[in-house]
Amino acid sequence: MEQQPYTDSTELLADRARLAGRLADDGYLYLRDVLPEAEVARVRHQVLALAAEAGWLREATTTGTSQPTGVDLPAVDVEAVARCPGPTRQAVQKAMWCLRDLHALLHSTSLLTVLEALLGEPVLVHPRKVLRFVAPERSSVVSGWHQDYPGVQGSPRTLTAWTPLAPVTPDTGGLAIVPRSHRDGVLPLRLCAGTIVGWETDVPVDVVHSGPMNPGDVLVFTAHTVHGGSPNTGGLRLSADCRYQPLSEPVCRDCVELDDGDWDDVYRTWPGQGRDDPLAHYWRELPLDIVAYDPRADVAREREAIAAGRRHDPAAARALQVTAEHSADPAVAAEAAALLRALA
């Protein structure tokens, strides 16, 4: 697998047609200095404050952890994060994700201008944003090669923006992109025990684009571009991602509604509990075509994981665990749990 640096498309920002042409050719854009650095730093400090409160950080130092760009990041106390009981860890991550400034950052005018230029029409910013707090050793399980479309559904023209909240170095790894991988629609998957979802895109990966990134830089890629998080052997990797689509196209309900709790729980942490806040429930004013999530591909994958489990295929371990925890069919979940125990 050949590693090459991202193609820097920053200078195409002034030329909408060439910018859109580059995205259509390569399946992604690497753009420097799109987001205001002070706004990124504000979110980073708030996330780090929550991490410190949870006891997840070692003493902040100004030596040793200094990154090349001069951002001083405290080191993560990996053992403390590992010791943290699951529900507490989820609560801390949820508190990070709820931060109003995180949501506001992903609505920044400078970023929306780029996405409107690329989509050529009014844009829906997906309400469900993602914050990733990746401690070094957690990265033995990576996001793995995948396309966003099967999970996001709705408009196939959806674009993802991925942005680091702290510098991405070769050690922390960032988001690797398989250039020109977006041209053949939805690609097949294969079982893979080392990824978060238990599957990865089943295509040969010859060339990968990656590289260091600074706060303010953004990667934009299509819903069919193959990409995945790189292993993190360094310090904390902090990033945010969000999806943007043409407002006129269908959007999947799961990109708008939360699985656990409702949006008012999120806004409870916002100033004035989000009352009269233009960022709260903003999509309710918009003429959305909301469609149901189509579970057929997930169901087929659950069946495949079960079949592989019955063959004692160790590659099915993670997919069986996900099926055991999340299948909508209790009999399938129970069989997945039993097959997983048999594999161990």
Ligand SMILES: O=C(O)CCC(=O)C(=O)O
């Ligand atoms: O940061 C990662 O590990 C994965 C991010 C990703 O898959 C995305 O933003 O769509």
Ligand SMILES: [Fe+2]
């Ligand atoms: Fe993704």
